[in-house]
Amino acid sequence: MITRNLLAILLGLTLSWLATTCHAKTTSGLILTINQRLGLMQEVAAYKWINNKPIEDLAREAIVLDAAVNTALNYGIHPGSSKQFFKLQISAAKEVQNYWFSVWQSANPPALAPDLINDIRPKLLVLGDELVTHLPGAGDIREIDFVGNIDVEGLSLQSKIDIHQALKQIRTYSSRLEQVLATGILRIGTTGDYPPFSLRHSVKGERTFSGIDIQLGKDLAQSLGVEAIFVQTSWPTLMKDLEKGKYDIAMSGISRSLSRQARGYFSKAYLSSGKTPIVRCEDMPKFNSLSKIDNPTTRLIVNPGGTNQRFVDAKIHSAEIIVFEDNRKIFLEIINHNADVMITDRLEVEHQSALHPELCAAMKSNLSYLEKAFLMPQDSPLKNYVDTWLDLRISEGLINKLFNKMTSHASSQEIQ
16 A cells, blocks of 8 residues: 555656646747747847838738748647737837837947848748747746746836736647637648649649549538648658648548558548559560569659658669659659659559550559558547548448549549
8 A cells, every 4th residue: 555655656746747847848948939039139120220121011010920820720729819929929029129229229220230031030930930839838837937037138028928918828729620610721731743632733823733632622621611721741741741730631642651650640541552563565574573673774763752762662672763853743754764663552553554655554463552541630539520521421432433533534634
């Protein structure tokens, strides 16, 4: 009994220490970042003084405010609460700049200043992004700790108190699903370079997307009663963008993998497939096995950052590997004899061979097994909803309908 009580006491002390440590890190990080950001206002003021620029720029302030609120949303922060905090940050910045203008009107005006666009503003953007990461949980900071440690010349005591009060009002959503429903927006990450799942278009300078997963994303948003907003991501940045909260769900023909699952949640699978090679049709006999492909004379092309590259890195040891960034043009490299073979998902091989009669699948079988699914943050309410929606759409035949449409009408015009 004594041992059990002692363990309980030790566990309680450990949890208390961890909570105190995390709180201290948030407090120190937040205060340091605010001090650094507002400390740069002297340089901003000097640039404006020398170049006869006004301190207040309402158009620029509106852009900065919207960007800050959107960035805060990536961390699940309620837009209403973050907007007030960032408004006060802007007011504080102008207060510090006005202070320095008043000082220089009396004596010792600056003769030189760093460039606002190329030097100061990039620093402000980095610090702004850093500031947002400290906002969740910042409402627990005591006023005496905050006010006593904000050390920026020209910033009034009242401004410090107002900023602290705004921090106490910071609110975060309990889940990503709650955030989606509250904001009325479902942010869908997609690469735009992987037909028939996702393809990016530019129409009169406006970026749009089409494909099977784009259609499914619109349907998912409609089922939630929200607007679908498509967010550009890429295969190399897919997981980083997920962890930074840049999207709520990624829909782009994504293959399930344990490494991805460890950092996010996958929906149930909606397609099973595998890796297989695609080549010029006349070269099919030369590359109809992995052993023939893995030859020093073979030029194997691969797009970076995804499961294609991981497969090549694991299975190919002798062939020349060409890493090609633009997945939208990669198959033209084979057609134009700049590469010999690419190993990718069978569905993409079938799609590209239908688009380009010069290209053929080199093998009837697959070199691996994979499943396509939708990628989400580790948010159980959102995953449960998506899985239920997906079960219904599969049972209703929507998934098969979209894939059959792609298979029977593969052409340069993608599914809209």
